[in-house]
Amino acid sequence: MSRFYLTTAIDYVNSRPHLGTAYEKITADVIARYKRLSGVRTHFVMGNDEHSQNVYRRAREQGLEPLAYCDQMEREFRDVWARLNVSFDDFIRTTEDRHRAGVGAMVQRIADRGDLYEAYYEGPYCVSCEAFKPEKDLVDGLCPVHGTKPDWIKEKNHFFRLSKYRDALVEHFRVHPGFLQPDVRRNEILRLLEGGLDDISISRAGQHWGVPLPFDPSSVVYVWFDALINYASAVGFGRDDAAFADWWPADLHVIGKDITRFHCVIWPAMLMSAGIPLPRQIFGHGFVTFKGQKMSKSLGTVLDPLDAAARFGPDPLRLYLVKEIPYGQDGDFSWERFEERYNVDLANNLGNLVNRLAAMTDRYRKGRLPASPGAPGRLATVAEDVVRRYRAAMEVFALHEAAFAAFGLVDAANEYIAETEPWSLAKQGQHERLTQVLSDVVEAVRIAAVLLLPVMPQSCAEILRRMGDDRNTADLRLDRDAAWSGSAERVITKGDPLWPRLEAPAAATTEPAPQQEKQTMNDRPADQPPTPGPARPDAGAPAASPVQTPPAAQPPAAADADGKIPIDDFVKIDLRVARILEAEKVKGSRKLIKMRVDVGTETRTLVAGIAEAYEPETLVGRSVVIVANLKPAKLMGIESNGMVLAASPEGGLPALLGFDNPPPPGSRVK
Numbered sequence: 059m060s061r062f063y064l065t066t067a068i069d070y071v072n073s074r075p076h077l078g079t080a081y082e083k084i085t086a087d088v089i090a091r092y093k094r095l096s097g098v099r100t101h102f103v104m105g106n107d108e109h110s111q112n113v114y115r116r117a118r119e120q121g122l123e124p125l126a127y128c129d130q131m132e133r134e135f136r137d138v139w140a141r142l143n144v145s146f147d148d149f150i151r152t153t154e155d156r157h158r159a160g161v162g163a164m165v166q167r168i169a170d171r172g173d174l175y176e177a178y179y180e181g182p183y184c185v186s187c188e189a190f191k192p193e194k195d196l197v198d199g200l201c202p203v204h205g206t207k208p209d210w211i212k213e214k215n216h217f218f219r220l221s222k223y224r225d226a227l228v229e230h231f232r233v234h235p236g237f238l239q240p241d242v243r244r245n246e247i248l249r250l251l252e253g254g255l256d257d258i259s260i261s262r263a264g265q266h267w268g269v270p271l272p273f274d275p276s277s278v279v280y281v282w283f284d285a286l287i288n289y290a291s292a293v294g295f296g297r298d299d300a301a302f303a304d305w306w307p308a309d310l311h312v313i314g315k316d317i318t319r320f321h322c323v324i325w326p327a328m329l330m331s332a333g334i335p336l337p338r339q340i341f342g343h344g345f346v347t348f349k350g351q352k353m354s355k356s357l358g359t360v361l362d363p364l365d366a367a368a369r370f371g372p373d374p375l376r377l378y379l380v381k382e383i384p385y386g387q388d389g390d391f392s393w394e395r396f397e398e399r400y401n402v403d404l405a406n407n408l409g410n411l412v413n414r415l416a417a418m419t420d421r422y423r424k425g426r427l428p429a430s431p432g433a434p435g436r437l438a439t440v441a442e443d444v445v446r447r448y449r450a451a452m453e454v455f456a457l458h459e460a461a462f463a464a465f466g467l468v469d470a471a472n473e474y475i476a477e478t479e480p481w482s483l484a485k486q487g488q489h490e491r492l493t494q495v496l497s498d499v500v501e502a503v504r505i506a507a508v509l510l511l512p513v514m515p516q517s518c519a520e521i522l523r524r525m526g527d528d529r530n531t532a533d534l535r536l537d538r539d540a541a542w543s544g545s546a547e548r549v550i551t552k553g554d555p556l557w558p559r560l561e562a563p564a565a566a567t568t569e570p571a572p573q574q575e576k577q578t579m580n581d582r583p584a585d586q587p588p589t590p591g592p593a594r595p596d597a598g599a600p601a602a603s604p605v606q607t608p609p610a611a612q613p614p615a616a617a618d619a620d621g622k623i624p625i626d627d628f629v630k631i632d633l634r635v636a637r638i639l640e641a642e643k644v645k646g647s648r649k650l651i652k653m654r655v656d657v658g659t660e661t662r663t664l665v666a667g668i669a670e671a672y673e674p675e676t677l678v679g680r681s682v683v684i685v686a687n688l689k690p691a692k693l694m695g696i697e698s699n700g701m702v703l704a705a706s707p708e709g710g711l712p713a714l715l716g717f718d719n720p721p722p723p724g725s726r727v728k
């Protein structure tokens with residue numbers, strides 16, 4: 059039986075996991091679950107990186123012993139991973155004895171090889187990066203990542219002869235072109251190697267929070283050097299040779315693309331020096347941005363992944379992250395897009411299919427389908443092709459393609475129902491044909507659920523149960539259970555909708571929606587052609603209209619779940635009194651009036667859709683309220699700089715807001 063040892067990066071514990079961290083764990087979990095489903099003996103390890111000076115400081119700030127702080131964070135991390143259904147087999151902490159044993163053994167081996175020497179290090183050190191920063195990497199003397207001034211340190215350190223391994227690393231990349239995936243990351247590393255490598259400091263003097271060097275207990279091992287060794291110590295290095303021989307080398311390290319240098323240069327060089335085989339493959343995934351900004355603990359742009367999991371269960375979030383973001387590339391998360399995909403993939407597609415199928419089977423066959431009476435229809439061929447594409451994609455970690463392939467089978471099943479019209483077959487009394495059609499669709503749904511198990515373990519287990527398969531999903535095997543089989547009698551169970559459709563946005567809290575025009579007066583008239591959005595030359599103009607904007611995108615900016623916005627959002631809208639100086643109908647338009655208004659500091663041209671309610675000449679001299687800070691929009695070729703407010707009663711004509719005693723133009727309305 060083959061085996062697969064899989065790791066993720068271990069996490070700093072100076073803050074709770076965020077979406078970026080969760081993305082890595084979820085995608086690695088999908089790989090681990092796929093391997094188990096394929097019958098591969100799998101060992102999936104994650105953990106926490108605790109020997110950071112930041113952790114030490116954070117603990118002290120909270121008045122805690124560092125270890126007590128780390129214990130507390132471990133509970134928080136484990137809690138998040140449990141809620142996201144991440145199925146690691148082992149969880150390592152770098153403060154554990156087993157890890158300290160591994161670090162001691164590794165450092166000793168490297169020293170015995172003659173690859174360590176003592177020298178003074180003098181230069182900048184960024185505490186947030188936990189990294190020595192060559193001065194050439196600083197921007198205006200500041201850390202380019204954190205924008206903070208690095209500490210200047212001068213201390214006697216132990217150095218690792220990294221430079222010695224440059225040629226061996228280049229050779230390794232040549233012989234093992236798949237060592238680092240995706241390819242674009244490999245090219246980055248090869249360029250780095252071409253430039254030559256400097257030796258690196260691997261110790262910090264006079265510190266206590268860390269693993270002491272075996273031959274110099276007054277220094278601790280530099281946190282990055284320490285952390286990398288977890289991959290070996292987690293499977294027994296330095297402590298349990300049999301376990302280590304069983305699992306090493308690792309088959310896959312899943313890491314973020316920003317730390318490939320540590321994993322593809324320093325870590326392999328350490329292993330070469332220690333005489334240990336290198337991991338087989340490293341996958342550098344991209345970043346998930348949230349509103350265009352990288353998730354970062356330091357920058358504070360954090361989405362708690364539990365927000366989505368608490369609202370919808372872990373599976374919709376898992377599916378979104380896996381299916382919407384090509385694995386290896388950067389991707390984006392927005393609540394708007396999340397809700398859209400939830401409705402499309404889950405509520406309307408898979409969830410609806412499961413429900414209709416159970417309802418039809420219940421109505422026409424009392425929930426019981428006999429072993430398939432005849433030859434399966436074309437769905438069997440589709441399923442075979444889908445399984446093949448799914449496996450091919452999963453084997454190269456194209457997780458998005460695999461999920462996409464599985465949904466292809468769901469689509470095909472829905473189309474098959476539309477085509478065969480089981481309700482017509484029932485009416486026409488075509489009993490055998492009806493049974494065959496229902497059996498085929500059940501079988502397609504069952505196979506789709508098996509394929510999607512690694513991505514949506516909880517929901518797919520439930521789908522399988524409803525389709526009459528209540529085996530423990532851990533016992534399922536791709537070879538056997540994703541193959542078409544019409545031979546079993548199936549009892550189909552009805553249930554509540556798995557994913558009720560989201561009619562109103564459930565969560566616009568964390569992300570301010572793009573600035574949106576309240577459609578009142580500037581509504582595009584019926585006789586104007588639709589305005590394309592972002593591609594317009596005057597991009598940024600409020601091109602959104604109710605027709606173009608899906609329902610989920612229409613809440614006011616940054617509305618809470620209850621539709622309320624904070625005052626801060628309201629004050630962004632600059633409402634001003636304006637006096638109308640001139641007004642005329644826009645030629646060729648039934649609704650539009652062009653006017654010049656005085657806003658106190660200047661005069662402006664506005665276009666408003668009020669021609670059906672007001673004659674232009676009656677408007678001159680009136681005072682109205684306008685949104686003064688709206689981006690310009692072109693209507694019938696006229697640039698409108700602002701929006702006039704009016705009430706728009708249902709089915710009635712617009713009515714302008716007015717004043718008893720008009721205040722001077724430019725007065726603020728609030």
Ligand SMILES: [Zn+2]
Pocket residue numbers: 184185186187188201202203204205
């Ligand atoms: Zn930094």
